Amino acid sequence: MRYVINRLGFFILSLWAAITINFILPRMMPGSPADAMFAKFQGQLTPAALDAMKKAYGIGQSTLWQQYIDYLHGLFTFNWGLSFMQYPTPVSDMIRGSLPWTIGLVGISTLLSVFIGTALGVYISWKRRGFLDNTLPVVSMIFQAMPYFWVALLFVFIFGFKLNWFPMAHGYDPAITPGFNGTFFTSILNHAFLPALTLLIGSLSGWIIGMRNNMMYTLGEDYVTFAEAKGVKTSRLMFSYAARNAILPQLTSFAIAIGNVVSGSILTEQVFSYPGIGNQLTSAVQSQDFPMIQASFLLIAVAVLVANLIVDLLYSRLDPRIRTGGE
Known part of the structure; x- marks a missing residue:
């Protein structure tokens, strides 16, 4: 119980730090987001329009502390501001549309990469x-040494442009009306195959080699040798004795990988024009859409923290020595 309380306390402290840093960094930049947007119109808007824009984005003469309170209130009420790219669309609506x-x-x-790579690592x-x-x-x-975007471009050229086996862009066929039907889901799978394959083969090596090395070390332990000498069945020896302990170090990498799911593979989504949050974040940076950038970065930080918390708690269940301080 003490271990769980300590983990929860560290999670809350880290979450508060991430939220606060996410609030401070944009305000350290010269000017304001509204001024940056106003400059793009080159004087086409009146000062009254600028004041209205500042009010819409929550930028005014209030103190920094009051802005921080309003910022926290907006976070917990999912009022993350209005997008510059698609004004006046709320940022929360844009994230809700791209995150799935x-x-x-x-x-x-x-x-798939974790499961296949870990299983292959155990086997080899x-x-x-x-x-x-x-x-x-x-x-x-x-394959892992090749950059994600280069592999993505290669797949687009070979399987999309030359062979025309798979579509080269978007999340589904624009001619299809979205709905819960087989045609729509088939189109989604067809459009997702190449970007998914790019991500899969690019990350598979780390899981294979990591699990193989952990297994090689574990198989040399005395308790495994003793169990083998007692005549324990091969399947039980491999999974219950060796793999169960060898997989523990993989959990840390798994936490990082799961946390990075929210950020996605930005370059891969960019190459395939996939409507995910990574592609949207790239467009937000290019358009100086500060509310969208701020919300995306906070979402990524929270995802990493939550994933690490879950894995810490799972780690303590798989290895009781973690809870007892190694005693």
């Missing part, structure tokens, strides 16, 4: 010095 696409694409790709470590053990890590590292 990123979670669906990057989340499923990440889970058990069959060490075999054909797969000698070739699979090397081949997967070659």
Whole structure:
């Protein structure tokens, strides 16, 4: 219980720090978002219009403390301001529309990568010095060494442009009316295949090699050797004895990977014009859409903190020594 309370306390403190830093950084920039937007119109708007814009975006003569209170109130009421790119669309509506696409694409790709990579790492470590053990890590590292955007461009050129097997952009066919039907879901899967494959093969190597190395170390432990000498079945020895302990270090990497699901793979979404939050964040930076940038960065920070909290609690269940301080 003490361990859980400490983890929760650290989570709350980290969350407050992330929220506060996210509030302070934009206000350290010279001028204001409304002034930056006003400058784009090159004097086409009147001073009254500028004042109205400042009021709409919550920028006024109030003190910094009052702005911080209003900022916290907006966070907890999901009033994250209005977008500059799509004025007067609320930022929360834009995130609500793009976040499911990123979670669906990057989340499923990440889970598949973790599951496949971990399973392959367990298998090749058990069959060490075999054909797969000698070739699979090397081949997967070659793909991981390639930049995501380069692999994405290669897939677009070969499978989209040359072979015309898969669409090259968007999340679904614009000619299809969105709805809960087979045609729409088939179009989504068809458009998501290439970006998902790009993310999958780009991250697979880390999980394979990480799990293989952890298994090799665990298989050399005395308790595994003793269990093998007692005649424990191979399947139980591999999973219950070796893999269960070898997978613990993977959880830290898994927490980071799950936390990064919200941010998505920005360049991959950009190449495929995928309607996720990564592509939207890129457009927001180019358009100086400060409310959208601020909300996106905060969402990414919260996702990483929540993922780390969940994994910390799960880690304590898998390894009781964590709760007892290693005693």
